[in-house]
Amino acid sequence: MVGYQIVHRNLYRMRISIPRLAEDAEYADKLQRLLETLELVSNFRINLKAKSLAVEFSYEATVTALATMENKVLAAIQQAHHLDIEDALLCPTAVKSPEIDYWERLGPSAISLGLSFGALIGLPFPGFLMTGAVLFAAVPVFQRAMAGIQTDKQLNIDFLDALAVSLHAYNNNFFAPSFMLGLIEGGEVIRDLTARGSERASLDLLDCLGKYARVERDGKEVEILVKEIVEGDRVIVYPGDQIPIDGYIVRGTGLIDQCKLTGESVPVTRRSGEEVFASTLLVDGQLCILTERTGSNTRAGIIVTLMQSAPVHDTRVENYAAMIANQAVVPTLLTGIGVGLASGDLSRAIALLTLDLGTGIRVSVPTTILSALTYAARNGVFIRSGRAIEILAKIDTVVFDKTGTLTQGHAGVTGIKVTESQVAPAEILALAATAEQGLTHPV
Template identity: 55%
Template sequence: MTIADRLTLVTSPNLEKQESQELFVYQPSENNYRLIHQIEGRWRIKIERIYDDPDYANNLQYLLESSKYVNKVLINTAAKSLIIEYDPDQVSPQRLQNYIAVSLEEADRGESLPIKTSSESSSHDINYWERLGIPIASLVLAIIALPLELPPLLVGGLIMMACLPAYGRALEGITEEKQLTVDFLDSLAITLSAAQGHFIPPAFMISLIESGEVIRDVTARSSERQTLDLLDSLGQYAWIEQDGVEVQVPLKEVQEGNIVIVYPGDLIPVDGKIIRGQALIDQCKLTGESVPVHRTVDDEVFASTLLVEGQLAILVERTGNNTRAGVVVELMKAAPVHDTRIENYAAKFANIAVLPTLLIGAGVFAFTGDLARATAIITLDFGTGIRVSVPTAVLAGLTYAARTGVYIRSGRAIEMLAKVDSVVFDKTGTLTQGNASVVDIQPTVEGVAPLEILCLAASAEQGLTHPVAHAIVQQAQQLNIDNKTCEEWNYCVGLGVVAKIDGRQILVGSSRFMKNENIDITASEQFKTGGVSLAYVARDGILIGVIMYADPIRTESPGVITELHRQGISTHMLTGDVQRVADAVAQELGMHSNEVHAQAFPERKVEVVQELKSKGKTVAFIGDGINDSAALAYADVSISFAAGSDIARETADVVLMDDDLSGLTHAIAISKQVMDIVYQNAFIVGIPNFGALVIGVLFALDPILAIVINNGSAILAGLNGLRPTLGADKKTYRQETVIGLTQ
């Protein structure tokens, strides 16, 4: 039987609508896939596996998006759901169903498919032929000119054409910066050398200069954060209720006063108030809260948050950039924008020597009348070597970092990372794993073992999408505990579950759920400590134990914090969580209490970054949520994870591709090495040129020898700039942890 044959259509038992709707269940040996909502042009499928298997989720998304019939695929791992938008005029439901079935099987073959990333051109739209074609052609022509007896006017003219960009920069320096720059000195040296019939040295010199300028431009960041649009991350359409009927409309047409309908797995597209339904909502990316919150009628909900369970009708109060998330994006766009290229060290080091060099050259010519000798002195500038070697070192650092899982977007980020003396961390998803995990199980009555409590809770909560339920079920699976059969089962959204197991009533849920069911939970008070939350388990009306869960700290976080402190870098933590949870995490990481800021909204995060900068600190901010994007934009250097929100990832100067916080210290180490090489190259270029300059003043120095010294030091410095590519593998502080429970 084919995989398509195993795909069967059934009627959904949980739809509140009166009209008939269809869903499919695909059942290979181990997995269950279900179409939980279907509207023409849009299907939502529940797939348990995408929560735990990012490679499978990526493969499935790639395969589905490869179809010409599929317009868009959205994956929400927290809700274990996948949304497919397709063109109903181009493909029938049956054909799409079969394509999905095949994709589900192909995604499971274990072969990694390309990862979808944002479109950033690696070439940064640089026309290499336009920038380097004429300089290289002039060098080739200069080399073959003598044996072929080419007209000097032809060779010299081509060299002058190659020098036009340098002439332009020199003129810009005079007219706009009101100074003689190194480009003026280089242009003059090339022109005088070519005028004397020496073609190869000036052609080689202009080739090196323009190559350095191109490499420096390559270190620029190609993406512009100003182009980010919040609406892009929320989808193109929303479902609104009109006269009792759901209608799909473009999201930009949704207005205040409309009623928006939101289903599990969808991002809420507006700010508003719930008028019908109740749901579990993941607000982590917006507020930093580590655990989903329960919301019901009259509660406020926010755009860009994820509806995990339930179904809501929302009265629209704010849309687009007026939403809370939109304000964060606007705040981010208002942040200062910097030139993302590596600083022009050629100008920094060499411009100050331009006027003295010109005066020395003019003096030598005045006293000797020897134009060749004066040309030799002018040729000995300090800019050519720096122009080549500095961008080469930066590009080598960027390449090595990318090879080891750290994507540094620009040369400026390298510079800032090397200077960083303060690092500000978001907590949830950055210092912590960003998901609930069982940390302990404590009985509250005698004769009940922790594993028995875990077995009953996992049996009752199997199949739920709530993050805490998932953590409990996953812990039971890791300990090879077999779930028991539920004879009866009922789930209350946001509260808990009631099940009948082995003929006895089992309740698993929150403290509010227990109080509603008249369960005494005073025996659990002793376990409410630190950053731990409790899930309560009762049997036949008596509390038998609590399952302690938390958003666990990343195993590499303590090592990263310790290493930063060792380097003299101060650390700060910002979180939307309550002070109790924040203090517990800080204590475990060895951070000082005055470095912790709890219940910090996006505006407060920006304030903390600006306060540190006002004290003269060079600030790095690392976070992964929408609520972090403004602070990321205001920081001197911003860092996020590849798995972070789209806005945070696109705002960041550095992206940790391996989801490993160790990449932060690795990026800092690379940046410091690159900047050390930059200053080394200043000496490699400066010492030979300065020595030759002294010789040129005291004795006659041949112009060709001067250019050899100048260009030779540039090549040597350029080779030294390649050293970052020889770096060792990234050091990781990540460790494996196992939770042990006794019988």
């Protein structure tokens, strides 16, 4: 365990004394690399001779985010003791989604659009090449249309798009379907990118808990990987450590910061027999905890699972738009056939097929909802689904169960009122600041 003492702290700055900095340069290097991964840390200084770490946080951060970052700084002090340099560089601050293959998603439509534009300005591209490029770029649309027929037993918007692309290619009109495919696939990629951003912002409750934990085995304290902890293990937690499991205290008393899990800014005292939870931080004391739940079964893990499975696209406006759009497929198809037969002009029939009522909403609504979820998560608010955001429009009263949800948890001067007119408020503030110098008490 690495010993430390918080010497000074205010809302956007904290200074910590860490004796180990003066005697272990490798530890200081690992700590520096860990601190560099924290997003809201705007600046930090490690002074080896003074055995001191000074951290400054971004002024744009919310109070909840600041409290979370303080916990991560204290956790990094302990984690640097265990991690290799490579591990420090790779310590995750978010759950990473699989990377989007931009070439696979956008490459075919981009090539098709480029060839179509070239043909439009007179370049002599052969017709079979143009047709092949357009149809190849439309493969994802064909797949979604076939899935709608096989799974939902109905003709959907993608069926109209696939039919319009095929008829355009048959009519040797290549630019319009290429441009349409670019818009459709580009919209899908934008939606996926926003979804990945939402995951990065919201799924950090179990991040950087540390790779190792101390447990009692056969009467001895041993260090094991966190993932190797099993139900019934007795986990030993020291000040500055994040609790890696849910369980009950069997020995010790500790001051625990639960802000990351509950939003409560004031640490709570927990004693023998009381329950504690993963992702919370032990500020003071030493605990021996009997493991009840680990990993995704902990309370923090359940929250992460819920956020991962959140039905983002389950919104009333999107469902309504999709329903109306799908109901309009057959009438649009019949109208297009009628216009084509009456006019004898295939281009007019195709023009009606491209009247897609659902694609715009299908892309814009999820993107908007995901952006809202991302912004809320960055400010410490986890919203279950897109439908919940829509319901917020009908809310006229919000009930909070505790004051800690609303207060900042940091004392500060909000105003100065004088009783003697000959004494200026600035003078009183200067006297108070002089008296406060050298004191570490938060008030």
